[in-house]
Amino acid sequence: MDKKSVLVIGGGAAGHQIAYQLRDIADTTLVDPKTYWEVPMAVPRLLVEPDALAARIPYASFIGSAQHLQGRVTALNDASAKVALADGSQQTLSFDYAVIATGSASLDPIIKAQAPTELQRAAELLALNKRLRTARAVVVVGAGPVGVETAAELRESLPNVEVTLVHGEGRVLDKAPSKFAGWAEKYLRIKGVNLVLGETVTTPSVSKQPGDGKVITSTGRILPADAIIWAAGIRPATAFVADSWPDAVQANGLVKVDSYLRVASHPTVFAVGDVTNLPENRLAIVAGLHVKSVVGNLKRLIAAETPSQTKLKPYKPALPGKGSGKLMIVSLGRTDGLTSVPFGQFRISFLARKIKSHDLLVGMSRKALDLR
Ligand SMILES: Cc1cc2nc3c(=O)[nH]c(=O)nc-3n(C[C@H](O)[C@H](O)[C@H](O)COP(=O)(O)OP(=O)(O)OC[C@H]3O[C@@H](n4cnc5c(N)ncnc54)[C@H](O)[C@@H]3O)c2cc1C
Incomplete structure (x- = not known):
């Protein structure tokens, strides 16, 4: 039996992990206009010391048998997407399932990497x-x-x-x-x-x-x-979704999702991370929870003989101030910070330093890709 195909649109905090986790299970294609993922948490330190952290991770270094296409999705339907490739050509990609993970763009491109290559960034x-x-x-x-x-x-x-x-x-x-x-x-x-x-x-x-x-x-x-x-100021990168499916996108650009993180009325297409319209914080930590849910459900669908009858597991939103919605660490330089976890808020320097401030989560992000 042929492998099912999965198109991951956007290789940011959520999309790069989905492509990585599905690389051997499905015929997986990741479309992103950049050749790399830059750990966004590292940016405040990269501004003051550009070489401080190995924060830029080329897709080619972890994507294995999946394929990265350098380009931008411009239109979508339930079984295919149009891609404007970086070389100026166009391509239409068919899929069994797709995941919209195009996140949000910052008003100032320095704050969230948009440069196409690592060298330019x-x-x-x-x-x-x-x-x-x-x-x-x-x-x-x-x-x-x-x-x-x-x-x-x-x-x-x-x-x-x-x-x-x-x-x-x-x-x-x-x-x-x-x-x-x-x-x-x-x-x-x-x-x-x-x-x-x-x-x-x-x-x-x-x-x-x-x-x-x-x-x-x-x-x-x-x-x-x-x-x-x-x-200040981020906006969802969802213009192509609004153009393709006006009813699936709110006035503020967020994509309407059902309880399984599927785009409303489009069951073959999931949406994760900053683009979703759930009442959650726009955080990588939350995007990670979306990844876990969507990868789990995609694995169920891929393994199923009759996907339309497959029971999926609903996603439980991380509502701010409740349970995992309380998770947040704000670093204050390299050795200090503020920590919030489900059981309390802590002003304990070594705790924030150990988890985040020392390397702004670059080590953890690389480890999650089996990279050093
Ligand atoms: C400086 C900074 C620091 C942060 N620090 C933290 C932190 O400490 N902790 C935390 O939890 N969160 C943090 N965040 C928030 C976190 O980065 C975001 O919530 C997270 O990146 C959202 O992930 P995402 O996958 O939804 O989208 P993104 O990470 O924004 O990725 C979207 C990707 O989609 C691509 N793309 C866009 N349009 C298209 C298209 N049409 N076709 C194909 N690809 C496309 C982009 O190139 C990009 O690679 C920080 C954000 C910034 C900017």
Whole structure:
């Protein structure tokens, strides 16, 4: 009997693992416009020290008998997808099952890798790093986990640079577990980060660098800045799904899924990670839970003689503040951080350091691919 075919659309935090786990079980194809997965958790440190971590992992190093096509899916139906390949050609791929794992793009491409090759990505990180190293002052926009981690890395690695963190809400980490905001604000103030809360940056415009050594906020406040890191704002990369199936995508770009993480009314196509419309945090940790569920159900379907009668296992959402929805670690430099697990929130440096802050989960991500 021929192997079933699985198309994985997007090789980010979720998609690279699905392709890896199904590589020998199905005729698996991964489509992504890049040649590598970059561990997103590592980015705050890569900005200050571009060579600090082996965070870029080429698909070719782990995908085995699966196939990576460098390109972008542009249209989808229940049994095939159109792909615009990096060489400019088009291809139509048929599948038995597909998984949409196209995640979210950050407003500033430096924050989440979009460069097609590792070399290009390394070069853009190096260019920003040069700018940061010669800056007198840097503004970080957005005090969610990425902005807070970035501000902490900047203070630790570039102590002569003045760092200002601008956030539209009244507290940093306002969507994180309840104790994180107070802990993070105290840490940042002690380390000398200037906090500007309840304001947004109006000049320069989003994802642009300041040309004249300053940024202006919504209250007219002028802040010195030779560089800006835009750590706020992600949007789901689902335009091709909305074009193909308008009813399956919400106005905010999130894909409607059923209790098995299948796209509503399209049972051969699953969706995972940041694109899903579940009331969960947009986190790699949550994407990992989606991977476990979808890989389990795909294995059941692939092994079944009559897939339409196969009983699938429902996915239990990780609701924020409940059970696995409480999982979050915010690193504060290389040796400190804030930890939330199902049984409590902890301000214990060595705990955060051991799990995350020392290498920002690069080692764990490589190990999950049997790489050193
Ligand atoms: C700087 C940073 C730090 C973070 N730190 C943490 C953390 O510490 N802990 C945590 O749990 N989460 C963290 N996150 C969040 C986490 O990275 C995301 O939740 C996670 O990456 C989502 O995974 P995903 O697979 O859904 O999508 P993504 O990882 O966004 O991957 C999507 C992939 O799809 C590809 N793609 C896009 N469009 C197409 C298309 N049309 N066709 C084919 N491919 C396409 C992209 O190239 C990309 O590779 C962080 C995010 C950032 C940006």
